[in-house]
Amino acid sequence: MSLTSSLNFAVAGLDLASRRAEVVSRNVANADRAGYATRNVETGGVGQPGAVATIARGTDPQLVLLRRDAQSRLGGNEVLQSFHTALDAAIGDPDTPGGLQDRLARLDAAFVSAAADPSSSQGLAGISRAASDLATAFNGLGDLVDRHRQDADGAIGKAVTQINQDLEDVARLNTDIRRLHSSGHDTADLLDQRGVLIDRISGQIPLREMPRDGGAVALVSRGGVMLLDGKPATLGFAARAPITAAMTFPTHLSGLEVNGRPVNVTEGSGGIPGGKLEALFALRDDTAPEAMRRLDGLAGDLIARFEAGGLDATRPVGAPGLFTDAGNASSPTAPSGLAGRISINALVAPDNSANLWRLRDGLGATAPGTGADGNLLLRYGAALAERRTPAVPGLPDVPEDVAGHAATLRSLVSGARVRFDDAVAFGTTEAQALVEGRDGGKVDVDGEMRRLIEIEQAYAANARIVQAVSDMMNRLTEI
Structure with missing residues (x-):
């Protein structure tokens, strides 16, 4: 994989991690709000730079x-x-x-x-x-x-x-x-x-x-x-x-x-x-x-x-x-x-x-x-x-x-x-019982906290890739 491709993937990963962190924050903040359904970030073209991230409501139509x-x-x-x-x-x-x-x-x-x-x-x-x-x-x-x-x-x-x-x-x-x-x-x-x-x-x-x-x-x-x-x-x-x-x-x-x-x-x-x-x-x-x-x-x-x-x-x-x-x-x-x-x-x-x-x-x-x-x-x-x-x-x-x-x-x-x-x-x-389940979209605050840790880890990993690519490009320019 070229340095450019690596950098593109890492930047896309940083953007996706930021989007997911924002969604987790919104879920936790609205956990007790009536009518609120948990949000999830869904991406098209997983693993591809520039993949489109959309916000999906986590509800089950049958439970509704x-x-x-x-x-x-x-x-x-x-x-x-x-x-x-x-x-x-x-x-x-x-x-x-x-x-x-x-x-x-x-x-x-x-x-x-x-x-x-x-x-x-x-x-x-x-x-x-x-x-x-x-x-x-x-x-x-x-x-x-x-x-x-x-x-x-x-x-x-x-x-x-x-x-x-x-x-x-x-x-x-x-x-x-x-x-x-x-x-x-x-x-x-x-x-x-x-x-x-x-x-x-x-x-x-x-x-x-x-x-x-x-x-x-x-x-x-x-x-x-x-x-x-x-x-x-x-x-x-x-x-x-x-x-x-x-x-x-x-x-x-x-x-x-x-x-x-x-x-x-x-x-x-x-x-x-x-x-x-x-x-x-x-x-x-x-x-x-x-x-x-x-x-x-x-x-x-x-x-x-x-x-x-x-x-x-x-x-x-x-x-x-x-x-x-x-x-x-x-x-x-x-x-x-x-x-x-x-x-x-x-x-x-x-x-x-x-x-x-x-x-x-x-x-x-x-x-x-x-x-x-x-x-x-x-x-x-x-x-x-x-x-x-x-x-x-x-x-x-x-x-x-x-x-x-x-x-x-x-x-x-x-x-x-x-x-x-x-x-x-x-x-x-x-x-x-059905109301408390929020139609399958009830916010699991503990689960959101675990997701936030995973997002932080993914963000840190992508940040290290960006730093590594930056270091490599600096070395190349010094030669």
């Missing part, structure tokens, strides 16, 4: 896909876990103060106490308070369900706005990456930025990346809807407020559109299934309405028990009983949301204390009785305890008293909560 899918599933499960946790806590068990079952138990106890001493105004007031509190507990559950539907609808609107912005930003980065790639410049930092944006989109919508020329990517949903291929798609959604129990999709509420065309968000439908967005739609259109139907059924059963024939002979036909639908008697054609409307009959409400004798003598009585007859109070208690087949959607077709139906409802909600608790716990562990 696994992580994004895991995070997407986790986000969806967290949405439904939050709803079932809140509903489970609000229903409560008989020992949970203020819960539905606690209010039922208190009303039952109030009937027993008042029947033991029908003349006691305190006993009658206790029934009024307990019945009013029970209606309020139903109202609170109805409000909770409506609020979660409203929150889900609003969250969908915000997510769609963010997705549209992120798709535009990814398209812009695609253009920048192509430009830098064609001119031979490093694109690793832009790839990091693009990866963070795609991560955020995939949390809402599970995505698949498709490579395009010049380092660009296309994005397609798991159901096959193209969201970005050169030009970004535009998602459409119209949030609505307020949302009431009677509002349903598609009659009253908006669905999702892509470039002006409706798309489905359920699994197996094509469209845009999976992720947090599907869970939000499921909560708004399926899970929460199903919970409301069950609560309405339980509230309707309670109202009907106190409107039964023969219970209160003084009550006019068609008049409401102890509990009402916003002041009215029950009706099979009443709109959804009965749980939010149920109330105690105004004739015996706590603020109508002068007329609480009607609880003992009959809602339609024209004057107080002797105060010694507690039969109506006993019949009220028996109505609450009567085992009846539920007219409650989703509950087992087994005769139960009101407390039994409430316990069954709570059991269904608790079971769903436990399932989502387990799914979230597993998903959190799975996603965390």
